[in-house]
Amino acid sequence: MAKDKRIKGCSNPLCQKAERKSKFKAEENFCPICGSELVFVCAKCHGPLEDEGPNHKICGGCEAAASDRKAKVIDGGKKMAASAGSVALAVAGVLLRKK
Structure with a gap:
């Protein structure tokens, strides 16, 4: 089984970890500062990300921007x-x- 390389971020917008866009490992579940649940976030823009599996690391907006640049x-x-x-x-x- 492959290691989950997705990142998580704090879901509490008032938390300093959320403001600083701190990154947490996929195995972590709660913020060490405020105790809020950690959610999967985009590796590029740090926006919320749906849980679509361990290979889904980038949101649709960032994927579209990357494909536009490539084109x-x-x-x-x-x-x-x-x-x-x-x-x-x-x-x-x-x-x-x-x-």
């Missing part, structure tokens, strides 16, 4: 490759004309 990087790479290809063709054409 932009891939799109930018395609544009750079296309422009680099056209520059290479232009350079090759100039070199062929000089011969």
